[in-house]
Amino acid sequence: MPRGGTRPGAGRPKGSSKGVPKKQGREQIALARAKGLTPLEYMLSVMNNEAEDPARRDRMAQAAAPYVHAKLAPKAADTDDKRIGEQKTAEAEWNDLLN
Numbered sequence: 001m002p003r004g005g006t007r008p009g010a011g012r013p014k015g016s017s018k019g020v021p022k023k024q025g026r027e028q029i030a031l032a033r034a035k036g037l038t039p040l041e042y043m044l045s046v047m048n049n050e051a052e053d054p055a056r057r058d059r060m061a062q063a064a065a066p067y068v069h070a071k072l073a074p075k076a077a078d079t080d081d082k083r084i085g086e087q088k089t090a091e092a093e094w095n096d097l098l099n
Helices: 023-035 039-048 054-068 078-098
Strands: none
Touching (some): 023 039
């Protein structure tokens, strides 16, 4: 039994290059380049075009959102301290009620 080396039929089939967009995508990219739009401008123009399919407009909005809106930073750890303080206050209230 052979070991190692190349095997016939192994690997990605010819012509299915991962980096080459499909025909529709190539046409859209060519159109955007002809208009001189940046990718973000293109996404926003599709998103704002009411004649487009709503599903496509939604996808463009999702794709453009990270470039337009800043991501919220996580809250500081002091929220945990605040919650612990609230628990202590609640425990003190119960103790007052029970006594």
